Amino acid sequence: MRHNYEDIGLFPLRLLLLPGEQTTLHIYEPRYLQLIMECVTEHKLFGIPYQTKTSLSEFGSMVTVMQVLKRYDNGELDILVECTQNFKINQFQGKSENKLYPAGSVTLIHEEENMPSADLMDSMKSYLETLLDKTVTDELNEFFSFKQIIKSLNLNDEEKYKYLHFPLDKRNSFLRGKAKFMTLLIEQEKKVVDQFYLN
Structure with a gap:
């Protein structure tokens, strides 16, 4: 079973999370501060496409902002995120319409409930x-x-x-x-x- 997300905010990083994994992120670029604030106020998810050493991969992590850990005087943020599912990128736009941050279309990967061998x-x-x-x-x-x-x-x-x-x-x-x-x-x-x- 697969589900498509259109026009989801994307934040490419050298980071790949699997479902249930958490990490902290320091947000300082205006485009990603805009993305995170929208996700916090509107309770939206965003995608982290996995950036390999040489290019943007087809896989990524759909994450939710669990908590804003710190707000700095200059507007920067420390946040805690958790991966809900992984995805494959269908389309990546360098900048979405009327937004500073990149966006795109992704297909969620639903893990089958198989037992290890x-x-x-x-x-x-x-x-x-x-x-x-x-x-x-x-x-x-x-x-x-x-x-x-x-x-x-x-x-x-x-x-x-x-x-x-x-x-x-x-x-x-x-x-x-x-x-x-x-x-x-x-x-x-x-x-x-x-x-x-x-x-």
């Missing part, structure tokens, strides 16, 4: 046991979702970008590889600490 769950169990240094009971598996796994593995923006490109089966193998890598990293760190104390 058994292989991914096994890798996550190993990762958590290595991280916490104790046995993780099978009952914990019931609480896992893709959202919780991504949060646990602390994916960076580029990894989230890759994740959004993948179909379900590839998402499972991608996250499984990340979990195995993180497990190996923790094991190596523990060895270094052990050797340090032995010496």
Whole structure:
């Protein structure tokens, strides 16, 4: 199921959030101050297209302003935003009509409620046991979702970008590889600490 948004305010950043993730932003440019104030007063969402190192990507994060954290004397703002859904950009306009900020047309990506694969769950169990240094009971598996796994593995923006490109089966193998890598990293760190104390 997909839903189109026309003429949504856009704020390109080197930032990609997945649903439920929050971050703080410092707003100082007049065009984006106009956008944020409209969103706050009219309770509107805005989009953050993901800016890669070289170009504007087709993916982005639809966000809502949760709170204005600070208002500065010069008009600048610190805000807390939360991602509600991801989207694909259909059209990007450098400046919308009668507005300072960019706008465009986007299609929301509705995540399917699929459970992670058994292989991914096994890798996550190993990762958590290595991280916490104790046995993780099978009952914990019931609480896992893709959202919780991504949060646990602390994916960076580029990894989230890759994740959004993948179909379900590839998402499972991608996250499984990340979990195995993180497990190996923790094991190596523990060895270094052990050797340090032995010496």
